[in-house]
Amino acid sequence: MTLTARPKTNRPRILETARKQVLEDGVGLTEDQLVQILQLPDDALPAALQLAHEVRLKHCGEDVEVEGIISIKTGGCPEDCHFCSQSGVFDSPVRGIWLDIPELVKAAKETAASGATEFCIVAAVRGPDVKLMNQIKFAIDRINEEVDINIACSLGMLTQRQVAQLKDWGVHRYNHNLETARSYFPQVVTTHTYEERLETCAMVKDAAMDLCCGALIGMGESLEQRAELAAQLAALEPHEVPLNFLNPRPGTPLENQGLMDGKDALRAIAAFRLAMPRTVLRYAGGRELTLGDLGTREGLLGGINAVIVGNYLTTLGRPATADLNLLVELNMPIKELQKTL
Template sequence: MTIPAHPAITRYEILETASEQVLEEGRGLTQEQLLEVLRLPDEALPAALQLAHEVRLRHCGEDVEVEGIISIKTGGCPEDCHFCSQSGLFDSPVRGVWLDIPELVKAAKETAATGATEFCIVAAVRGPDIKLMNQIKFAIDRINEAVEINIACSLGMLTQHQVDQLAAWGVHRYNHNLETARSYFPQVVTTHSYEERLETCAMVKAAGMELCCGALIGMGESLEQRAELAAQLAALEPHEVPLNFLNPRPGTPLENQGIMDGKDALRAIAAFRLAMPRTVLRYAGGRELTLGDLGTRDGLLGGINAVIVGNYLTTLGRPADADLNLLVELNMPIKEFQKSL
């Protein structure tokens, strides 16, 4: 997709407003304004992506943050997130598997070798028990002994004591996604509430860890609900927002949902950047299927400033070299490692 010159932005009133409000003043768009962006015609998409890219450069800088993720415990989760093949409630091919600590350390070293600054340990659980917390502590210590990389965790819903433990152990960032808008959440998850997710997010921020809180779009939500989600994430003020696109998994309630249109996905990327001008906006799961190679390039030129390299938890990603080579081709420098304090 060819990105037109900046003056083309003024052809669309919402983009002209966003140019002043977001690019110049640094104020994210409101929910109503975001809906206007999501409703832009295809012919306006290049201008929207260009503006989002300029917002990213001005308010975040040119660096792109690279992260790897790995699951210490896969499958067998007691929750019923309708998009997730790791739920033990669905007839999914994913079954419970635990990864041992040497494998985690090996994965962390391989992740650091790609130039990544962040390594996220994930577990498919409602929340961690004492056994899992002890394993996480041991893994953190062994990884820190072996390689210099910031460690993040995604372990479900936490108690205050668990939040305090993770912070004391030096966890740099904690991931707990909202996934979808408050109004659509009951259509996607019934075994826990939106408010429970918000409680964990609030505790993480209060403890001084960076909050990673993302979205999964293309689950059947309306454009209004997509705008609602972007505004709700902006109000939460997370450090990072991973943006996932539904990859319908066999055996889950959303297996027949269908793949999100690539142009709609790019409109969402632009909208999320215009909602959160200073947030790390990360390419996450489903982009390979939804956007392909050309769309992936367009998103990097449309507001994205971070990527997960390699595979995801239960689905294959692009080869790490493909993403890293693309960043070189686009003259996008990879963020250098700085150990969290």
């Protein structure tokens, strides 16, 4: 799908409206207003990013949360998410691998040593079975014995019982992404529905666990659908939104999708912050290619207040030291560990 062309004229009025509505009153922009932010011309982009940064500082504070992630089960997933190289449906080079518990503990230690306060255990599954849940419980116990770090999980769609188990085991945050707008979801996933994802998100929130619910943009959605996604996430009120940019993977249906334009990515960062003034907005996958070093810096000064450091599940990220050094350079304090387990 071709992205909607941006108008050539500046639209300062929407930024004036956002300053009053979001910065001063703390009320996120509506879907129609977000379209206007995503349509801003290049010469208005610095002002939009500056406003988003001011919103972040006022409503979230100056701290930046750092997280590391690792997969306990990689590849072989039965779902057909068109962007994902871990799907067993496509001819992808990623094959099924299980990580043992000592490797998980080692990864948690390395994550904590990098300055991260959060360690997320991920599995490429539709949802966890009894075997996987038992492994997760054992892994959590071993990590807690040796590492002082908050533990999160991302294990696909859950049952009510599984939500309760994770809560009892001390998992304080669960990740389950919407990925894209409701109207575009059938173009990206056919093996489960948007509503099924929402059901897991609702159960997590009802259990008083932090909900981490992210977006993947640059998959061919229109600007209107990008705004739709931001508004739908805002309505869900997650604690955290990881913002991913498509990194086209070989063997997937989106392997030939071009990289998202860096300025469009920055417009999206500003829009998501102005949609959700109090939400943790985390840099996630694909930013290295889409934004590069300069864009990464601009995003941190444009509404981002959390970062995944190191590598992702199947792709390389920036070295953790590069991100940590950048945070120091920008005088952005890393959030202190607040143990919840």
